[in-house]
Amino acid sequence: MNGWSKRLTDWPPFVRELAGTLSVHAQYILHGNVRDRFLVPPKPSSLPLVDVLWEALRPDGYLALIRYDPVHGFTAHAEAEQGVAARLLGTGVIGSAPSMDALRKHLTAVAQGPARMALVIDYASRLLVSPAHINQDEHDFFRFALKLAEQATPQLGGPAERQAALFNPLIWLVDGERDLPAWLMASGPRVRTIGVALPGLDERARTSRMLAVDLGLLDAPAGSDGARAMEQFARQTDGMRTRDLHEIVRLARDRGMGATELPDAVRIYKLGFEDNLWHRGELRRRIQEGESWLHERVRGQRRAVLKTLDILKRAALGLSGAQATAPGTRPRGVLFFAGPTGVGKTELAKAVAELVFGEADSFLRFDMSEFSAEHAADRLIGAPPGYVGFEAGGELTSAVRRMPFRVILFDEIEKAHPQVLDKFLQILEDGRLTDGQGMTTHFSECVLVFTSNLGIRREDPRTGERVRTVDESMEPEEVRETVLDTINQHFTDKLNRPELLNRFGDNIVVFDFISATVAAQIFDGQLDNIIRRVSEQHRVTVDLTSRARDDLRELCPFSPQNGGRGIGNALESAFINPLARELFDRDAAPGGTLRILGVDGGDPVTLRVESP
Structure with a gap:
């Protein structure tokens, strides 16, 4: 040497x-x-x-x-x-x-x-x-x-x-x-x-020991709370600069925080939000009381609702990815909803946003059918320097930087281009993305929900037609097994992305087909929603006779293939359209009542209304 x-x-x-x-x-x-x-x-x-x-x-x-x-x-x-x-x-x-x-x-x-x-x-x-x-x-x-x-x-x-x-x-x-x-x-x-290069774990650990002086931990013995907190601090700052560690400790010292409060200082430094919505006192109460509300909101999906609640409880306690070396960098929760269309996958994601953050505005949805092209990843994270759209930034990264506490839905993930899937892999593993402008976005406070229709239909190799793989006559366990096998084959063999499948882990939830009993409950719930909306927005009471309800049920037959979304589409044609026509033509005054005696099918559908 x-x-x-x-x-x-x-x-x-x-x-x-x-x-x-x-x-x-x-x-x-x-x-x-x-x-x-x-x-x-x-x-x-x-x-x-x-x-x-x-x-x-x-x-x-x-x-x-x-x-x-x-x-x-x-x-x-x-x-x-x-x-x-x-x-x-x-x-x-x-x-x-x-x-x-x-x-x-x-x-x-x-x-x-x-x-x-x-x-x-x-x-x-x-x-x-x-x-x-x-x-x-x-x-x-x-x-x-x-x-x-x-x-x-x-x-x-x-x-x-x-x-x-x-x-x-x-x-x-x-x-x-x-x-x-x-x-x-x-x-x-x-x-x-x-x-x-950015500092590795060893260099961050040495830096954290040096910075411990600023937090009054000069002689903290190995194994003490202070020493363990500084070790955890080094792991939490994966992907950050040594300079960032200095600034975080300075921020903690200025706010009178001790070593055990460094995770909050890291969050404030990275996200710019002092209030951690996951630590709000009422969140635990909302999650505890949310089970019945979620079952009411998403009917017939008891297993999916319970699995979702488990992940939310884990997220609220900060235990998501606790088995990992640097758990604090990963998203708060990850869910993969699979199963037939119209069974409540998107609705459950929206309900989670409302339950956790108290408002639907915290829900962000991306339709992955719009991200099937090779350059589609640029829409998420922004175009590279010199390309059109560089100044605008990414739709995903910009939204999360504005509000880091979100539920983000990636709908029909199987339609995304493989380069887009690679971005998801980085988010799931590291909890962050660097956009086209070089700005890093952190997803550590987000709940990510992916949905997929894989396993419901397949392409017949002889005819090229799409044929059903599972149907409502099958036992739920058989449906789940078929769907999970298809998902595994799609990510492993077709996409050659087994590592992405591994990141989803045990968080893949297969939704069940909607039964006729559940469909009747969904029909009643959606019908009541329409009547309530008219009352709230126009102060007009809509009174349906039992005959009118029976007429609507006949005009809105339940199809297991279309699920709850099919019921909503049928109600729109069979009830909302003729109801809007009656309210508009009659110039219904606030405080009035519209009594509907029956519904006549045809083109268009008409309502039999009691004369004033």
Whole structure:
């Protein structure tokens, strides 16, 4: 192991890679997590990236680290000898923002200068408008930079014990790997591209131990509540920067929170919401009292309702995904509703939103038949930079950022394009998505509901016709087994996405066919809804005789294939349309009564109304 590698053993990987290759590379492009803070030994301290670079370069005899950015121009970031940067660049350069033409001269002065120095070109992504469509001036500048890399020569220097021929590196800091012209980034051995990764669990754990000082846990023994809280904090911040950990602890300290309250601080920092709707006192009462209400709202689906309530109770207690390493990042609840059409899958999802969050506005629905094209994922998370719709953001990500506490329904999931399914996989696993604008959306407070009609019909291989796979004559267990086998085959064999199926786990609920008894209850409930709506909106009482109700039942026959939705469609034609006609033509006054004696079929359907 040579000198530099021994010295930098515990340093971030990107630093070791850069410092270990200074003898062969003249320029470096650092991309990714370049705005973070990084732990450096011996006593762990957290420093910005440019400070870390200086601490790594200085022992090899570098006399100055010069920094350039498009706003402030040149600054002497750090110097081992006072004024060495100014002497190299010339009078008046430090503190100025020269033109692009003048910038070329100063790049040359550093790269070919007699003193060992490094130049960091910060915010390099902002030096050009679009890396895919650069103008002539931009092209000339980066072509010059490439030629400078090819012509640069390493110079002997450094302390006596580590004399080596090293380049004076130009270090470009960019946000994304493709933010500079592709031909520069892939130009050959003199330009090296290095990714700066987000901190892993080990680095976050070391950072959390260092930050424990701010929370009064300097000497918290291993296994204590404080130590365990900081360990959990490190796991909860998966996908976040070290800088974010600093800010979260500062937020907790400013609000007088202790270590055990860090999960709330993480939520506030990520979502921007101080009030956690899942922790409201009345939520437990609503869920406890909601069983009878849900059974009334979604009739004939006792098993589905009980399974849904179990998941809501688990979500309210914060135990969703408790078996995972970082459970706090996953969605609060995940449900997969399968089964025949018109049996209450969508209705149960809406009811969950109303039960948990107290309002239907927290319900968000996406029809996956609209997301069958390859580019459809852009609608969810936003188009990439440079594409139409980039500025608008994604429909899904934007909505969840506005209100993180939601029930989100993805209807008929089997119709979505595989690339859309990959986004769902990321949400289910990590609880977050990064949109086309680089903004991260967190789904940790959402309940996700997926619905599917898989297993109800199949395509006959001989005729190509859609034929029924299950029907109401089959036993419920047989229906469930057939539907579950079809779902498993669809995700595993057809889509080759078994990992997505695994994320749903035991949360797949197969709804039963609606029986004739349940259909009669749904009919009465929907009929009462119509009468109540007329009373509330127009203050007109609609009085149906028993004969009129019987007439409507005959005009609205129940079909197990169409379920409750078929009953609603029939009622719309057989009752709502003629009722609206009567109210409109009679100009019914508030406070009046419309007594319906019977309903006559035909085209159109007519009502027999008692004369005033």
